[in-house]
Amino acid sequence: MAGQSVGGRNYNFKCVLLGEGCVGKTSLVLRYVENKFNDKHITTLQASFLNKKLNIGGKRVNISIWDTAGQERFHALGPIYYRDSNGAILVYDITDEDSFQKVKNWVKELRRMLGQDVCLCIVGNKVDLEKDRHVTVAEAEEYAASVGARHFHTSAKLNRGIEELFLDLSKNMITKADDNTSKKSSSLGSGAGSRRSVIVVDDEQPTQKSGGCC
Amino acid sequence: DALKIPSRRLLRDSKNNPLNLPNSGRFTNHIIMLFNDGLVHAQNSTFTHHPLNTVWIESHSSEAEQQNVIVVTTPEDTLTLVANTPEDKADWFMTLNSTINKNLHCDKIMRQNSSERLTPPLIRHVTYTFTKHCQYKDARYIGFMLNGKMHGQGELVWSDGRTYYGKFGQGLQQGHGKYTIPTEDGLEIQEGNWKDGMLNGYGTIKYATGDIYKGYFRNGMRYGHGIYNEGQHMSHSASIFIGEWVEDKRHGYGVQDDILKGEKYMGMWQDDYCNGKGVVVTLDGMYFEGNFVYGKLTGFGLMLTDDNSCYEGEFQGVTQLQGKGCLTLPSGDKIQGVFNGSWNEGLKINGMFNKSDHVLAGSKPKSHIMYGKLSVPADKKWNEIFKHTLALLGYLDSKKNPNKAWEVVAVRLTQGQKVIKELERRSPSKARTLSSSLESLQTIPPYNTGVLSIESYHKILQYLTKAFDNPYHPAGNLIDSIVDVFRAAYIGIGAHPRLLHHAVQEIKSYVKRMYVVVRLLFPDLPSHTGPVHIYPESSSKTKGIPTSTESAENFLRNDSEEEPYEVISAASLLYPILLPKIYPPLFDLYALYNDKDDEQCWERVTKLNRQGDMALMAYLGIEERFWLMKEILLQDKSQKLSAPRDQCYASAVETLQQLSTAFSPIEKLKVIEKTFEEITETVQASLKDDHVWCMDDLFPIFQFVVVRAKIRHLGAEVHMIDDLMESHLEFGELGMMFTTLKACYFQIQNEKLRH
Numbered sequence: 005m006a007g008q009s010v011g012g013r014n015y016n017f018k019c020v021l022l023g024e025g026c027v028g029k030t031s032l033v034l035r036y037v038e039n040k041f042n043d044k045h046i047t048t049l050q051a052s053f054l055n056k057k058l059n060i061g062g063k064r065v066n067i068s069i070w071d072t073a074g075q076e077r078f079h080a081l082g083p084i085y086y087r088d089s090n091g092a093i094l095v096y097d098i099t100d101e102d103s104f105q106k107v108k109n110w111v112k113e114l115r116r117m118l119g120q121d122v123c124l125c126i127v128g129n130k131v132d133l134e135k136d137r138h139v140t141v142a143e144a145e146e147y148a149a150s151v152g153a154r155h156f157h158t159s160a161k162l163n164r165g166i167e168e169l170f171l172d173l174s175k176n177m178i179t180k181a182d183d184n185t186s187k188k189s190s191s192l193g194s195g196a197g198s199r200r201s202v203i204v205v206d207d208e209q210p211t212q213k214s215g216g217c218c
Numbered sequence: 219d220a221l222k223i224p225s226r227r228l229l230r231d232s233k234n235n236p237l238n239l240p241n242s243g244r245f246t247n248h249i250i251m252l253f254n255d256g257l258v259h260a261q262n263s264t265f266t267h268h269p270l271n272t273v274w275i276e277s278h279s280s281e282a283e284q285q286n287v288i289v290v291t292t293p294e295d296t297l298t299l300v301a302n303t304p305e306d307k308a309d310w311f312m313t314l315n316s317t318i319n320k321n322l323h324c325d326k327i328m329r330q331n332s333s334e335r336l337t338p339p340l341i342r343h344v345t346y347t348f349t350k351h352c353q354y355k356d357a358r359y360i361g362f363m364l365n366g367k368m369h370g371q372g373e374l375v376w377s378d379g380r381t382y383y384g385k386f387g388q389g390l391q392q393g394h395g396k397y398t399i400p401t402e403d404g405l406e407i408q409e410g411n412w413k414d415g416m417l418n419g420y421g422t423i424k425y426a427t428g429d430i431y432k433g434y435f436r437n438g439m440r441y442g443h444g445i446y447n448e449g450q451h452m453s454h455s456a457s458i459f460i461g462e463w464v465e466d467k468r469h470g471y472g473v474q475d476d477i478l479k480g481e482k483y484m485g486m487w488q489d490d491y492c493n494g495k496g497v498v499v500t501l502d503g504m505y506f507e508g509n510f511v512y513g514k515l516t517g518f519g520l521m522l523t524d525d526n527s528c529y530e531g532e533f534q535g536v537t538q539l540q541g542k543g544c545l546t547l548p549s550g551d552k553i554q555g556v557f558n559g560s561w562n563e564g565l566k567i568n569g570m571f572n573k574s575d576h577v578l579a580g581s582k583p584k585s586h587i588m589y590g591k592l593s594v595p596a597d598k599k600w601n602e603i604f605k606h607t608l609a610l611l612g613y614l615d616s617k618k619n620p621n622k623a624w625e626v627v628a629v630r631l632t633q634g635q636k637v638i639k640e641l642e643r644r645s646p647s648k649a650r651t652l653s654s655s656l657e658s659l660q661t662i663p664p665y666n667t668g669v670l671s672i673e674s675y676h677k678i679l680q681y682l683t684k685a686f687d688n689p690y691h692p693a694g695n696l697i698d699s700i701v702d703v704f705r706a707a708y709i710g711i712g713a714h715p716r717l718l719h720h721a722v723q724e725i726k727s728y729v730k731r732m733y734v735v736v737r738l739l740f741p742d743l744p745s746h747t748g749p750v751h752i753y754p755e756s757s758s759k760t761k762g763i764p765t766s767t768e769s770a771e772n773f774l775r776n777d778s779e780e781e782p783y784e785v786i787s788a789a790s791l792l793y794p795i796l797l798p799k800i801y802p803p804l805f806d807l808y809a810l811y812n813d814k815d816d817e818q819c820w821e822r823v824t825k826l827n828r829q830g831d832m833a834l835m836a837y838l839g840i841e842e843r844f845w846l847m848k849e850i851l852l853q854d855k856s857q858k859l860s861a862p863r864d865q866c867y868a869s870a871v872e873t874l875q876q877l878s879t880a881f882s883p884i885e886k887l888k889v890i891e892k893t894f895e896e897i898t899e900t901v902q903a904s905l906k907d908d909h910v911w912c913m914d915d916l917f918p919i920f921q922f923v924v925v926r927a928k929i930r931h932l933g934a935e936v937h938m939i940d941d942l943m944e945s946h947l948e949f950g951e952l953g954m955m956f957t958t959l960k961a962c963y964f965q966i967q968n969e970k971l972r973h
Contacts, residue, residue: 016949017949018948018949025914029912030910030912030913030914034910050898050910050911050912051910051911051912052911052912052913052916052954053951053954053955055950055951068949068950068951068953068954070954070957071912071913072913073913073914073916073917073918074913074914075839075914077839077969078917078961078965080964080965080968081961081964081965084957084960084961084964085957085961088948088949
């Protein structure tokens with residue numbers, strides 16, 4: 005019950021940042037943060053962990069953005085990081101076809117592990133390098149629509165599309181959280197309304213191969 | 219006749235100065251004689267001699283019907299005497315009084331200044347031998363009496379050797395006392411708090427057999443929470459029971475440790491039998507959970523063995539499988555059918571075998587659907603302990619009054635001071651620390667102001683930390699009992715990996731119930747246990763917090779003003795107090811549970827640590843600019859052979875090593891945070907540019923630190939934080955840092971070693 009809506013009017017969301025090493029996911033959030041915060045608000049983990057408070061239509065939203073290590077060898081660590089996430093931002097480089105494939109893998113995995121409760125945002129970064137584009141807009145948007153994800157084009161360098169991305173994601177997460185709450189209250193007792201409504205014991209101890217803990 | 223002794227003088231008798239017993243029969247002939255050493259009441263041919271120092275007289279002339287009455291009280295008799303005239307009565311009265319007085323002075327027991335008094339004192343130090351009293355027949359009493367009744371400090375010695383030394387009241391044992399009973403096998407010693415002649419409240423009995431009971435009594439019987447040690451350690455039928463009692467019988471929740479059999483039962487009792495939900499663990503690693511009926515596991519239950527076989531089905535006793543069931547073998551293969559026999563001696567099975575379709579690779583005890591569901595819920599355990607403290611502090615009164623609770627605390631602390639004074643003679647140093655601790659508890663922080671600010675919260679926290687540490691404070695008393703039962707449950711045979719879940723549930727339940735006690739003393743604390751934001755005194759928000767209806771509303775208030783705040787909860791308040799006291803057994807459970815994984819991880823860590831700093835950094839994929847070895851890299855190539863070891867990020871490594879000495883989850887998280895800070899500082903000092911971390915860079919470095927820190931039970935540490943960390947921290951920075959540690963553990967364990 006760590007996050008989600010507390011009291012119905014305040015929201016506490018966790019959002020993971022996934023993507024290959026050089027797609028610029030760090031610059032993306034840094035840009036977002038630098039525009040909004042002054043230095044003292046940067047945390048110990050700096051760009052690896054960011055906190056953002058928003059006020060959307062009177063609803064107070066707190067988003068924790070978790071960066072992940074993008075190197076291939078750390079791929080297996082994904083589940084540990086995205087566990088209990090409300091949202092995921094999947095970043096690829098529009099000049100790099102490979103990074104888009106990675107995103108597709110992540111989407112599959114996230115849908116399998118977290119189901120429909122997680123809001124996905126696919127982000128094509130580096131639109132300032134439009135001339136080197138290797139992933140077509142149509143392909144990316146079609147794919148996003150097919151997996152129920154939003155798609156955005158951003159440029160960390162030019163600071164384009166970033167504000168919109170986070171605003172849209174936040175709204176999405178609010179809608180989802182409200183849905184879950186109402187579902188939970190309508191199916192009270194079944195406890196199946198939200199995956200976070202019960203502390204599921206086999207909710208996987210990611211540190212264990214066997215998966216189960218007591 | 220028999221009363222004639224040379225020194226005895228008759229002073230007065232009822233023949234010359236008439237004195238009658240009212241309501242006496244026509245044919246009985248009563249004579250009252252007063253001698254210089256006693257009052258004799260002769261009745262026909264028998265007589266009773268009352269020594270005067272145990273005679274109390276009282277005039278009762280005010281009653282309308284019975285005029286001129288003198289009531290004579292002795293320890294075992296009361297005589298109501300009637301004189302004919304008021305003058306006669308006054309005469310008798312005076313003589314009796316002066317004779318009693320004289321007698322008392324002969325004994326030189328009374329103080330000199332009382333010689334002037336006309337009436338003898340009501341409280342006297344006497345020696346008296348009972349002749350009739352049903353409980354005290356043939357017992358000699360030396361001590362204080364009040365109006366014919368034993369009162370105050372005294373000593374009773376029976377002719378059969380029994381003795382009682384202690385406090386009396388109303389003619390019976392009352393207050394603290396020690397009762398010794400010689401039996402054929404030896405001495406039985408009962409010591410504790412007496413009321414109405416019986417043990418009531420806390421006490422101990424050392425039985426002649428060597429058994430010891432420590433706990434609560436009611437009317438002389440074991441009642442409430444108590445520990446019973448049966449037999450000597452290692453001897454026949456040695457066992458320890460800790461739990462609830464009703465009328466000398468085990469009844470309610472309790473843990474029985476059968477040392478000889480190597481078996482431990484944790485569950486419900488009734489009429490001295492295991493009855494109800496319960497768990498049995500054995501020395502050879504078996505685990506049973508199910509319903510017990512008169513001492514026997516009966517009906518549907520669960521059995522888990524240490525090699526991960528699992529039986530879910532019907533039982534007729536521990537290890538006795540009988541009836542329908544399903545046996546899952548460690549391989550995952552299943553046998554479903556009707557079972558009959560003993561697990562250890564062979565089973566007759568009539569059933570179906572199912573080969574499992576997927577291979578289960580697992581080194582850990584696996585979870586099972588029924589696991590933890592057939593046992594006693596944590597909230598139902600050890601209720602007597604909490605009930606006792608709550609009752610003491612007046613929780614059960616209709617109106618909860620913190621002032622009253624504090625009065626009780628004050629009384630307890632004063633009692634503690636008395637005990638310390640006695641202790642001073644034996645071990646002055648211990649007494650000194652205790653009394654300084656008591657002194658510091660004299661200042662009570664404001665507890666009922668209706669407002670909770672950061673400042674007042676810290677004062678409360680400080681006070682509670684001390685209070686829970688002091689054995690005389692009700693809070694300290696409570697936590698001592700909790701520590702006792704936790705240790706009793708989870709040490710020895712109880713150090714069983716499958717009990718970890720139960721232990722964790724119990725701790726969470728303790729915190730919940732301890733918080734109720736704490737709130738009784740500090741109603742200012744929020745009424746629910748969840749996370750609540752508090753602000754400094756000066757803050758405008760402080761006033762706005764209604765403590766009673768405190769709820770999530772306050773969580774995440776409008777923080778746009780960025781005021782300093784703290785998030786508090788029952789767990790953040792009580793874990794740092796409780797966990798250090800039960801840390802060893804608790805951590806043992808985690809270590810046992812994660813034993814195999816930790817072993818594997820340790821092997822990897824050892825292997826990785828054989829490499830020098832540079833090799834390891836390269837291996838872990840740390841970018842060269844974070845190696846922080848510019849000078850060395852610039853040096854001669856030949857020197858690289860003697861590559862530095864254990865130099866890089868040494869301060870961060872050292873910091874992380876403190877993880878094992880932090881006892882509560884929040885402290886452990888702080889250690890992790892500090893480690894990250896050290897890493898950042900090290901890098902910033904060296905690179906000097908405005909460096910900003912991203913996970914791609916940070917993760918390998920942190921992994922390097924984790925490897926170098928060589929934490930023996932890393933898996934256990936991670937598991938413990940995971941279980942006990944407060945959920946509101948999970949999404950925060952500390953949560954992220956912890957997740958990174960968890961990921962490192964996973965990475966070390968699972969990454970293929972490249973050579």
